[in-house]
Amino acid sequence: MHPLSQTATIRTGTSAPPAVLGRPTLASIFLGRPVESFEAGETVFWQGEAAREVFELAEGCLRLCRILPDGRRVVTGFIYAGAVVGVAVGSRHDCSAEAVTPVRLRRIDRRAFHAEVDRSDELRPQLLAMIQAEVSAAQAHIIMLGCKTAEERVATFLVTVAQRTGADLKSPVQIQLPMTRRDIADFLGLTLETVSRIMSKFKRDGLIAPVVQRTIRLRRMQFLQELTGEFDEDDGFTGCPRMASAH
């Protein structure tokens, strides 16, 4: 029902026999733990707080943000249903996690989580892979902030969200943007006005079309991907790991 719950959400009643008999996943560690709900705007954990627990987002969308002493804010990432948060941090959270939409999640003690992972030959590589994906996303973010123009950043953001849906990126994709312009701006290192202006320009140019509030349709994916600045005519979108190879 909620927006952005398109990815594989683990829906398991406490009574239903969990998938523990099948292949264990990181998410399965949270089975049996009570589900908590947060209203949009509520904070799940705070920057600077001791990182005693890890969380599994069952439904909704979180923003991870960090505030500088003088009030400047950076959104370091958006978290969607199915993801596990709070693993790759030290003893304290370096950012706050705030609910963008109504959120449902489970939590478990960090030590217990790590003990469980450490015990399983199947889970250990999964954890590593998860953290690698996190590093990879951070890297991509650094590239964006380090050298892309405002237009390229917005295009990159839209394409990234579209990729997350798993849809075929050749044809038009419909995406949800539950976060505000300010959230997007703080994620992209821009102002909300600049984000708004560029979205308007993309609409004028027929690249995107509003569907309903906070839902848009990406109409010309190919062109959008070229606008990200990472598109090479010969080899296509060279997102994170792939690269223009020597012919």
Added chain:
Amino acid sequence: MHPLSQTATIRTGTSAPPAVLGRPTLASIFLGRPVESFEAGETVFWQGEAAREVFELAEGCLRLCRILPDGRRVVTGFIYAGAVVGVAVGSRHDCSAEAVTPVRLRRIDRRAFHAEVDRSDELRPQLLAMIQAEVSAAQAHIIMLGCKTAEERVATFLVTVAQRTGADLKSPVQIQLPMTRRDIADFLGLTLETVSRIMSKFKRDGLIAPVVQRTIRLRRMQFLQELTGEFDEDDGFTGCPRMASAH
């Protein structure tokens, strides 16, 4: 002899009995492997190349950089002696590693490395801690690129390098900057001219003083830390994990 080999460099002749009998570390996995040398400017591994091996930097300094199709460059990080590189990546390197100074390193097959770590109850948490530090550094980089001014970025860079030396940050610190202005600029998301101008300004203001070529002395650490934008008068430098706590 080489600059920037201030951190604990693992110096072990192949004949000397390695520290394997003591507590194993990630670095000890590389003991016995042959040491390779690279000239300044040479590339250790390439962006897009299959990531088949991990590396332990014994001496010197590497820059990790990523090139966009149109030639823009981002330096995602500098690696110093003692560090292990190439672990937290997927199947392909998402950036190249180039020698800033003459470099000496050891390499080992990724699978072998991971097998070794996976086998040891002591090494597994060390690997996790290492990757967490990497995530933390990436986060700090994102903050910097996301909302800091040019002056704050340069100050942050200088303070970060100073922290790495492990010196007491109250008193003046002497640091090596083996990389070029362009490297620093590409790391900070600025142009080399801007970096140069700001360094000149810091010199004029008595914050830093040149010692010899590529070596400077940070004379007023407190003030430099305030310039980073992460300094809070009450609680001091709120670098990565710590945070202004509720009193």
Added chain:
DNA sequence: CGCACAGTTGATTCGGCTCAAAGCCTGTGG
């Protein structure tokens, strides 16, 4: 209805980029 909040759009400003020209080391060869 009226308030609060998100988003859009316009006018103006400014920080950092671009372009250009010297300075400065380091190495090299006569």
Added chain:
DNA sequence: CCACAGGCTTTGAGCCGAATCAACTGTGCG
């Protein structure tokens, strides 16, 4: 030993992309 070349750095002048400041338009919601 000096002259010269090439790369790195510094400094200046002008410009531009995005920020800032400000007004206005939806869009829920009590």
